[in-house]
Amino acid sequence: MTLLLLGGTGLADRIAEALSERGHPAILSIAHHPRGGQSAPLPLRVGGFGGEAGFQDFLDAEDISAVLDATHPFAHRISHRTARICAARGLPYAQVIRPEWVPEEGDRWTMLAREEEAADHIAPGSVVFLATGRQTLERFANLEGRRLICRQIDPPDAPFPLPDGEYLVGTPPFSVAEEEALFHELGVDWLVVKNAGGEAPRSKLVAARNLGLPVAMITRPVAPEGPCFDTVDAALAWVDEL
Template identity: 40%
Template sequence: METRILVLGGTAQARRLAEQLTELGVSVVSSLAGRVRDPKLPAGEVRVGGFGGAQGLGEYLSREGITAVVDATHPFAAGISANAVVAARERGVELLVLRRPPWSPGPEDDWRSVRSLAEAAGTVRRLGSRVLLTTGRQGLHHFAGIDHVWFLVRTVDAPEPPLPPHTTTLSARGPFDADAERELLRNNDIDLLVSKNSGGTMTEGKLVAARDLGVPVVMVEQPPPPRAPVVSGVEEALEWLRRRIGPFTRDNAGG
């Protein structure tokens, strides 16, 4: 039977996993949510868009003969992660979560950890006057009612209203290095950074810059991972897949 793996993707780790599986001759399908207009496409087959909840995802797994699912979505993509748990369990398909570890503050960091964007907005009301907001396009409405703060909102694609009344938007895609981030903070007189705790290295430069310049950070912490096996790296994911579904030979990989 052909090994066929569905990677719920959109992250750099998901792309690396799809590339390595493809090089091994494994049939891999990467699923992207479609929220970014011009996404970086991984190797192998790609599908874009939702499945229609847990039921729709389960039907897809059966129809496409999926052997295993790797949830390598953004740590804050809680909806699709929850659907994957239900669909995999109901269809008897192996499920692995590939989630990079969250960032941790060092002794020189000034972090205010919060559990949600709504809580982050409340913290901004008390602390900020010129804020770099890097939490993505989703959830910006939580900040829309803050009228005494200037925001520099950085997203991959231009955000849609509602936005705070005093907002400048910046469309940019990582990786962002620390030197460029320091310049951005200085040039815009940023006195508060708001970020999701996404982990990884692509956007970590802003935290280094904030630490160096003494800029406080409002950090939205990750939700708990779904109830499934979790690994933090691509090599760990490959090893787990080998243990659970067997070696990637040309016979069962379809190559």
């Protein structure tokens, strides 16, 4: 049996380490090369598959017998495509996603189904911290008249795609105190976040709570049908059963 692990998250990295330690034949697929030249614990495939046909060809060429999907919770197109193809081929498929964040006492969250809805709540003239990544910035095009700040890990390779916007380069993790100081320095009025879950990224939500800042929380897309786990141990148990 050869397992295909779709990665790109910290959860996937921990699963890859455990699979290697247990000696499970597996291939780790990620979109980009690891930062800092880090070596992978499993045979590594980097880049896209070239669409549905390319993915099918890869499954055949590598004789993949099961797929464990540990991609980002918002990579829903990839997840739904993978689940559909696996179902058609009779391949076991499961998804592993870290638990969602839930509001706590003192949080000022506004739940959004789509990025475009942020403009309905954020007043012109506001300073908006977009902790959503650069891939979906175009969905905030209707936030004209607001100052937009998008944090990313790598230096930008192109200008900010929207007017009144800028990139801020920073390397996580960030402590609550660091986030509070940054939001205060920038004069942030709103924090916009995708509900990706996870402990390390939660610091910005705690900072917003401490500062009394409103948060626009983009809800997760619907996950594909099938087994879904939220811990490394549960995912490994599924692999062991196979």
